[in-house]
Amino acid sequence: MKEEIDLNHPKAAYVHIPFCSQICYYCDFAKVLLEGQPVEEYLDAVIEQYRTYQIKTLKTLYIGGGTPTALSAQQMKKLLSALTASLDLSVLTEFTVEANPGDLTDEMIEVLAQSPVNRISLGVQTFNDRLLKKIGRTHTQAQVYEAIQKLRNAGFKNITIDLIYALPTQTMSMVKEDLKQLLALDLPHVALYSLILEDHTIFMNRQRKGMLKLPNEDKNADMYEYIVDTLSKKGYNHYEVSNFGKPGFESQHNLTYWDNAEYYGIGAGASGYLDGIRYKNHGPIHHYIEAKNKRVHEERLTQKEKIEEEMFLGLRKKTGVNVQRFEEKFHRNFDELYGDVVRKYIKRGLLVDDEKTIRLTNQGFELGNEVFAEFLLAEDFE
Numbered sequence: 001m002k003e004e005i006d007l008n009h010p011k012a013a014y015v016h017i018p019f020c021s022q023i024c025y026y027c028d029f030a031k032v033l034l035e036g037q038p039v040e041e042y043l044d045a046v047i048e049q050y051r052t053y054q055i056k057t058l059k060t061l062y063i064g065g066g067t068p069t070a071l072s073a074q075q076m077k078k079l080l081s082a083l084t085a086s087l088d089l090s091v092l093t094e095f096t097v098e099a100n101p102g103d104l105t106d107e108m109i110e111v112l113a114q115s116p117v118n119r120i121s122l123g124v125q126t127f128n129d130r131l132l133k134k135i136g137r138t139h140t141q142a143q144v145y146e147a148i149q150k151l152r153n154a155g156f157k158n159i160t161i162d163l164i165y166a167l168p169t170q171t172m173s174m175v176k177e178d179l180k181q182l183l184a185l186d187l188p189h190v191a192l193y194s195l196i197l198e199d200h201t202i203f204m205n206r207q208r209k210g211m212l213k214l215p216n217e218d219k220n221a222d223m224y225e226y227i228v229d230t231l232s233k234k235g236y237n238h239y240e241v242s243n244f245g246k247p248g249f250e251s252q253h254n255l256t257y258w259d260n261a262e263y264y265g266i267g268a269g270a271s272g273y274l275d276g277i278r279y280k281n282h283g284p285i286h287h288y289i290e291a292k293n294k295r296v297h298e299e300r301l302t303q304k305e306k307i308e309e310e311m312f313l314g315l316r317k318k319t320g321v322n323v324q325r326f327e328e329k330f331h332r333n334f335d336e337l338y339g340d341v342v343r344k345y346i347k348r349g350l351l352v353d354d355e356k357t358i359r360l361t362n363q364g365f366e367l368g369n370e371v372f373a374e375f376l377l378a379e380d381f382e
C-alpha cells in the first residue's frame, strides 16, 4: 500500500534561493540583491513549505536561484539538513545545487561535500573576462578553474556549467574559444543558452536606446550549429535543445520537466505541478515569508493544455514524443490530432517520424518556437 501511494507522488522537488550578490545585466529570474535581506526568515519559510508536503522519497532534488551559494556555509548546512532529514536517501539519485564560481569558499565546498548533494551546476556564462564584465558578472575565468578544481578535489564528479552565447559584441571566434576552454575541462554536462533579451533588464534598457550590439539571427544560428556539431563530435549527447551530457549524465531533474511529470516547487517565485495543478509561489520575499498559503497562482490544466504541454515539452528532447505513451496518457488518436502538422514539418526536414516517436531534427531545434506554435490545438477543442 505504502509503495502505491509513493508511486503517485512526484519524484522531483525544486527549491528556490532568490538571493544574488550581483545582478547580471541579462537576468529576469526571481532574484534580489542579498544585502539587507531577511535570509534566516526566508530559509525558515522555505523549510516550512517543504515540510507541509511531507515528502519521504524523491529521485531528484534541485536547489536553484538566484544563487544558492550566496547563503553562508552555515545557512546552506541548515537548509541541506532540513531538506534531507526525512528523505529516504537510497532513492535520491540526483541532488543538484547551483553555484556561482566566485562564491565557492572552502567552507561552502566542505558543507556541500559532506551532504548528499552529488551534482553542482556552475553559472559560468563565458570564459572571456572582458565579456564577463560586460554582462555584469563579478567572477573571472581563473575563479572558474579554481572552483572546478576544488570541487573535483572534494570528490564531485557530476559538474555542469551554464554558458550563454550570442552575447553583445561576441563573435564566432569568441564562441569557438569558449568551446575550446569548455572541452579542455572535460566536464560531463553543459547547458548552452542563446541570450534572450528579457524585459526589465539592463540589456533591454540598452537595446531600447540602441546601445546594444547583438549578433544577428544568422550569426546566432551559425553559433548554435557550431556548438551542436562540436559537442556531438566530442561524445556529448545533445539530449535537449540547450543541454548536452556525456551518456549517463543527462540531468534527471530537468528531464522531469520535459517529460511533463509533476514536481514540488518550493520557495519564492518557484513553480510547481501537483495533482494536475500548475502553481506559482509568491515572488516578493516578504510576501512569501508572511503568507500562510505560499502558493499564489493555481491553475488546473484542461485536457487541451495538458496535450499541448506534452508536445512543447516533449519536443524539446532529442528523444521527442513517444506516440504510444501519448495515446495511452490522453486516450486520443495521435494522427487525428497532429497527423497533418507532423507531415508538413517532415516534408520541410524539421521533424522525423520513426514509427514510435516524433522528434525534431537539428534544423527543427533551431526553429523550435515556430514548430511548437503549430501544435496548439483549436480553441474549441474538447
Ligand SMILES: C[S@@+](CC[C@H](N)C(=O)[O-])C[C@H]1O[C@@H](n2cnc3c(N)ncnc32)[C@H](O)[C@@H]1O
Pocket (backbone or CB within 6 Å): 026, 027, 028, 029, 064, 065, 066, 067, 068, 098, 099, 100, 101, 122, 123, 124, 125, 162, 163, 164, 193, 194, 195, 196, 197, 198
Ligand atoms: C537563473 S540562473 C541561476 C544560476 C546562478 N545564479 C548563476 O547565474 O550563476 C540560471 C541560468 O540561466 C541562464 N540565463 C539567465 N538569464 C538568461 C538570459 N536572459 N538568456 C539566456 N540565458 C539566461 C544563465 O546561463 C544562468 O546560469
Ligand SMILES: C[S@@+](CC[C@H](N)C(=O)[O-])C[C@H]1O[C@@H](n2cnc3c(N)ncnc32)[C@H](O)[C@@H]1O
Pocket (backbone or CB within 6 Å): 014, 016, 029, 030, 064, 065, 066, 096, 098, 121, 160, 161, 162, 191, 251, 254, 265, 269, 270, 271, 272
Ligand atoms: C536555466 S536552468 C539551468 C539548468 C542547469 N544548467 C542544469 O542542467 O542543472 C535552472 C534555472 O531555472 C529556474 N528554475 C528551474 N526550475 C524552476 C522551478 N520549478 N520554479 C522556478 N524556477 C525554476 C531557476 O532559476 C534555475 O536557476
Ligand code: SF4
Pocket (backbone or CB within 6 Å): 019, 020, 022, 023, 024, 027, 028, 029, 031, 065, 066, 067, 100, 123
Ligand atoms: S544570472 Fe544568476 S547570478 Fe546573475 S542575476 Fe541571474 S540568478 Fe543572479
